[in-house]
Amino acid sequence: MKEIQQGESLLIRDVEVGRARVNIRVEGGRIAAIGADAGGEAAVVIEGRGAVALPGLYNTHTHAAMTLLRGYADDMPLQDWLSTKIWPLEAHLTGEDVYWGTKLACLEMIRSGTVAFNDMYFFMEDAARAVDEMGMKAQLAYGFIDLFDEEKREKEIKATEKTVAAIKNRRNPRIRAAVGPHAVYTVSPEGLRWCAEFSRQQNIGIHVHLSETDQEVKECVEKTGMRPPALLDKCGCINPRTVAAHCCWLDTADCTLLGDRGAYASHNPTSNMKLAVHRAMPYAWLKDAGAGVCLGTDGCASNNNQDMFEEMKFAALLQKFFWNSQTLLPAEQVLAMATANGAAAMGFDGGRLEKGAAADIVLLDRNAICNTPLHNPVSNAVYSCNGSAVTTVLCQGRVLMQDRVVPGEEEILEGARAAATNLLTRAAEARTEE
Numbered sequence: 001m002k003e004i005q006q007g008e009s010l011l012i013r014d015v016e017v018g019r020a021r022v023n024i025r026v027e028g029g030r031i032a033a034i035g036a037d038a039g040g041e042a043a044v045v046i047e048g049r050g051a052v053a054l055p056g057l058y059n060t061h062t063h064a065a066m067t068l069l070r071g072y073a074d075d076m077p078l079q080d081w082l083s084t085k086i087w088p089l090e091a092h093l094t095g096e097d098v099y100w101g102t103k104l105a106c107l108e109m110i111r112s113g114t115v116a117f118n119d120m121y122f123f124m125e126d127a128a129r130a131v132d133e134m135g136m137k138a139q140l141a142y143g144f145i146d147l148f149d150e151e152k153r154e155k156e157i158k159a160t161e162k163t164v165a166a167i168k169n170r171r172n173p174r175i176r177a178a179v180g181p182h183a184v185y186t187v188s189p190e191g192l193r194w195c196a197e198f199s200r201q202q203n204i205g206i207h208v209h210l211s212e213t214d215q216e217v218k219e220c221v222e223k224t225g226m227r228p229p230a231l232l233d234k235c236g237c238i239n240p241r242t243v244a245a246h247c248c249w250l251d252t253a254d255c256t257l258l259g260d261r262g263a264y265a266s267h268n269p270t271s272n273m274k275l276a277v278h279r280a281m282p283y284a285w286l287k288d289a290g291a292g293v294c295l296g297t298d299g300c301a302s303n304n305n306q307d308m309f310e311e312m313k314f315a316a317l318l319q320k321f322f323w324n325s326q327t328l329l330p331a332e333q334v335l336a337m338a339t340a341n342g343a344a345a346m347g348f349d350g351g352r353l354e355k356g357a358a359a360d361i362v363l364l365d366r367n368a369i370c371n372t373p374l375h376n377p378v379s380n381a382v383y384s385c386n387g388s389a390v391t392t393v394l395c396q397g398r399v400l401m402q403d404r405v406v407p408g409e410e411e412i413l414e415g416a417r418a419a420a421t422n423l424l425t426r427a428a429e430a431r432t433e434e
């Protein structure tokens with residue numbers, strides 16, 4: 001695969017965009033021209049041969065390194081799953097684990113057409129190293145969990161400050177820092193206020209879990225007299241830089257609040273169905289209220305993959321099923337959630353195939369079964385295909401996968417396998433020592 005150098009151009013010849021056959025010219029990481037007559041000399045030429053071109057996908061809620069926990073704990077309710085299985089194992093994570101787990105997540109995302117992700121986890125400097133090497137875009141937040149304890153809060157503040165400084169010091173415009181207050185049931189109001197103020201000072205995003213379960217809402221109301229969005233808002237955590245994951249149990253007033261503040265709700269249908277949270281994010285209420293709506297996979301312990309094509313289909317189906325409306329969340333809108341809305345939620349310029357936009361471009365095999373026949377490329381992308389139809393991926397003009405080849409794949413699989421085994425061994429050894 002030939003790397004294009006700064007200042008060089010790239011031409012993707014003969015792809016289908018909308019219903020037209022076009023060429024796409026890329027210069028300086030942006031789409032310089034798109035159309036039937038776009039062309040000219042180029043350092044690199046990719047032959048599309050009629051491939052369906054889509055904007056690169058944006059995964060707005062995940063815990064990337066949880067790829068190492070894929071299949072580790074399934075078929076359980078959220079609180080039980082977190083407190084008896086996930087958190088005890090995560091206590092043994094190392095930076096090396098997070099590096100390999102994030103590399104594996106990047107590989108999986110690239111293979112399935114995702115160019116950018118919004119991550120909340122631990123050892124985020126190691127996650128940043130992985131993202132840098134893989135050439136993707138990401139917004140990375142340390143998962144701030146103080147469990148209402150002052151001493152823990154001080155530790156989480158230091159960890160957040162250190163992570164943000166390290167990510168900013170990389171000076172990689174593709175990698176952004178954010179703050180990650182985990183949720184209202186794991187972070188004290190003092191911790192939430194600190195996160196809000198720090199994100200304002202640093203001019204960075206806020207990534208938070210919000211109203212995922214009925215229990216979260218009920219306990220929050222009992223404890224504080226406020227529903228979770230109102231509590232977050234009182235602490236300064238709801239604003240246009242906020243991406244709130246799940247948002248399943250919002251009522252109409254909660255949606256109005258998110259809309260008034262210009263915040264984004266990330267829909268995570270697979271995780272919500274698997275953890276049986278009993279309610280689907282109120283897409284129509286959020287949209288009517290003017291809130292941003294985007295899409296995410298959540299981590300691999302609750303999904304159990306990072307395929308945004310599957311997520312698009314589940315989003316469209318879950319909305320229709322739960323809210324009993326065949327016309328709710330049509331294919332074009334779900335694709336917008338996974339592309340332009342996701343880019344806006346993470347503060348990146350992308351998600352559009354038009355002149356001047358970041359060259360985040362995904363090609364789908366025109367001859368795949370899921371694209372046969374090709375009456376409607378968007379319908380096929382949302383309802384028929386999954387990530388395995390993706391052949392080629394560009395992120396800001398850089399080729400991350402060409403003809404299904406991602407450089408270094410074998411090494412990543414080996415490294416991630418070893419990291420997962422070592423993690424489980426360390427946890428087992430610690431148990432026998434107890």
Ligand SMILES: C[C@H]1O[C@@H](n2cnc3c(O)ncnc32)[C@H](O)[C@@H]1O
Pocket residue numbers: 063078082086087090120121143182209212271298299302
């Ligand atoms: C960052 C922490 O968040 C944990 N996590 C993963 N999935 C979920 C979820 O659906 N709700 C709440 N918290 C979640 C992850 O294991 C880390 O501990």
Ligand SMILES: [Zn+2]
Pocket residue numbers: 061062063209245298299
């Ligand atoms: Zn999550």
